[in-house]
Amino acid sequence: MNNLFNKTGMLFLLSLRRDWLKLLIWAIALSLFAGGFATALYEMYGKDPAGLIAMYETMKNPVMIAMLGPTAATAETYTIGAMYAHEMILFTALVFAIVSIMHVISRTRKEEDDGISELIRSFQVGRLAKTTAIVLEMLLLHVVIIALSTVLLQVQDIPGLNFSGNLLYSISLGVQGFLWAMIALIFVQIATGAGGARGLSFLTLGLFYIIRMATDMSAPDASWFNPLGWSYLVNVYVSDDWLPIVIAVVASIVCLVFSYILEHARDMGGGYLPERSGRDHAKERLLSLHGLILRLQKTFIISWLISIFIIGAMYGSIFEEMDEFVSDSEMMKQMFLHNANYTIQEQFMSVLFVVLSLLTTVFIVGSLMKLINEEKKGHWDQLYATKLSRAKFYWCHVILTFILGVLGQFSAILGLYLSQRSVMETPLSLWEITKAGIVWVPAEFFFIGILAILIGWLPRWTAIIWGYLVFSFFVSYFGQMMDIPEFIINLDIFSYIPKVPIEEWKWGTIILIKLLALFMIVIGFIGYKKRDLVHE
Structure with missing residues (x-):
């Protein structure tokens, strides 16, 4: 031994x-x-018992429990420590x-x-x-x-x-x-x-x-x-x-x-998992680059689309409970029912799509990362040696990423819609949920623009995109609770997206984000076309 x-x-x-x-x-x-964030929370809530009680009531709502888990604390024992651990x-x-x-x-x-x-x-x-x-x-x-x-x-x-x-x-x-x-x-x-x-x-x-x-x-x-x-x-x-x-x-x-x-x-x-025996002859679609890329990413794509759908459905399943929860709490009414024109579900939906959109962003960033990861491993070398152009490699991956971004967002939308429809007496329409979800797609593509520049000009530093994604998640998720400074919030691309239906569509902002994403993708392509291949 x-x-x-x-x-x-x-x-x-x-x-x-x-x-x-x-x-x-x-x-x-x-x-x-x-x-590292304990002091910030204490400055915000720890010196004001009313602030702690408000947070306790907030964290009791079904959405927060689904995201962060429950707490064993009561209103009397919900100290700054209990709140920090809970969040x-x-x-x-x-x-x-x-x-x-x-x-x-x-x-x-x-x-x-x-x-x-x-x-x-x-x-x-x-x-x-x-x-x-x-x-x-x-x-x-x-x-x-x-x-x-x-x-x-x-x-x-x-x-x-x-x-x-x-x-x-x-x-x-x-x-x-x-x-x-x-x-x-x-x-x-x-x-x-x-x-x-x-x-x-x-x-x-x-x-x-x-x-x-x-x-x-x-x-x-x-x-x-x-x-x-x-x-x-x-x-x-x-x-x-x-x-x-x-x-x-x-x-x-x-x-x-x-x-x-x-x-x-x-x-x-x-x-220990059995490996399937391959076909005697490859399918005809593998003779094309886009067919090969789809085959290589098939399991990755299917598993992510199913996961996003399930998570959307899980959030939708708690929509019915929100009405009862808010009706029993005057404080919750004051905190969340700011606009009588919108239901509590509509007001929470804008928050949920921040999380769902970030998940879709992880999905499409992971897909585009395969372009550089396969290059580093030398898997593309034989294909690069053929008549296939760098442009075809690049744009096949980028266009696939765009398609997956839309599909991923619609998976979340469909999961949320079908689930809330099964539990609510008066469910939200598919169009309402679609408008609230699809507005986040430009921000997702903005991440693709940043990654494109990294792939084209800094291929060994592509992992930076994950750091920015974590930053965006933290700012979007904890921004309001932790009173993060405005200039830091402005660094998060998701902060510029209107929270439909509570906020109006900002067509100028959305178009500008799309144009910036496209501009960065083109800049990334210029670098990718000129640079040498990289290997681990």
Whole structure:
């Protein structure tokens, strides 16, 4: 058994030497994200008990519970700490999970696909040594994040945020990150490649998020069976329950042991999922570039369209409950029913489409990223050597992205429409929901413009687009609650989109955003056509 882990320590040190800068940046960024906004919330709400009560009433509404999860606090115990954890812990746990999944798969299955693991295994290295080195690296990363975020919360010295609560908050997030790293490690063994492992990991994460949206509304006790539920069930700053931490740690160990068993039994480069035998002859559509691109992205496109539809349907399913919730709360009427000409559903719909549009943006950005990612891997080299032009490569991907952007938004619209129609006595019309959803498409294309410039002129820095996307999500999601300065809000392209039907269509703004997106795409094409190919 010792031979299975031979040279683990050496590989761990080599991994740290290679990844130390990236891990340090992640540790600082995630710690700041987890604990850096407590002072801002305290300045806004902590000094005014009425402000806390208003936020408590706000967070009790079905939409907020679906997005952020429930809270165990009452109106009397809803302190600034309880509010901070309620607003931040689930969303931050998702960010931790995404980072962990990406790193684990990149350093395990992707390197196995690239032949790096086979080269390492040719030396006197244990079969499980490389995997264990990455596990230790992830463990160290999350321990550092726990320490940094706890210190960050502590030095802000906010009333109601004590050391034990700060530590539990940080540990809950750190354990979530490590748990999802171990879950991803299982899919690394099961899938037949890094792409499959990544897809299965994110699909599982998305499914658990969608499931908890339903259970938090109708069966809160079921959240104990959901890994994401263990993040907020600690009830930090309220009752400080450590049991979810214990469950998550045990689950992490079980996942790790299971992944070891799977890895020890499988062949290098293999997986447990069956691979379909290919056709004797390729379909005729693969003879064209657009047919090949569609074939390569088929699973990616279908899974995203279905996911967006389901999330839209989940939001639509709670529309009926909004009327009852608001009717029982005078404060909620004052906060949300500002215009008697619009129902509470119409006023909430504009908020929901911010989230749904950001999801569609992630979808289409991921699609266009395949143009540069396949280039870096050298997969396009043989095609570039043919008579196919750079222009055809570029515009095939860009036009596909435009089409997917519209399809993704209509998937959200259709899911929301069909779901709310099934639960409401007087449902919103398809046209009303379509107008509220389609107005966000220009902002989605603006992201494509930015990515196009990066692909054309800074191909090694395309990951910057994800940073801007996270920034936009945070500003759009937390902007009003955290009183973010106006000049920062103005940096978010989504802030310029009118919230239909509450606001009027701003045709001038929408056309300008479209023209800017098109201009950036053309500029990106000029750079793409002239530059050299890039490889990892």
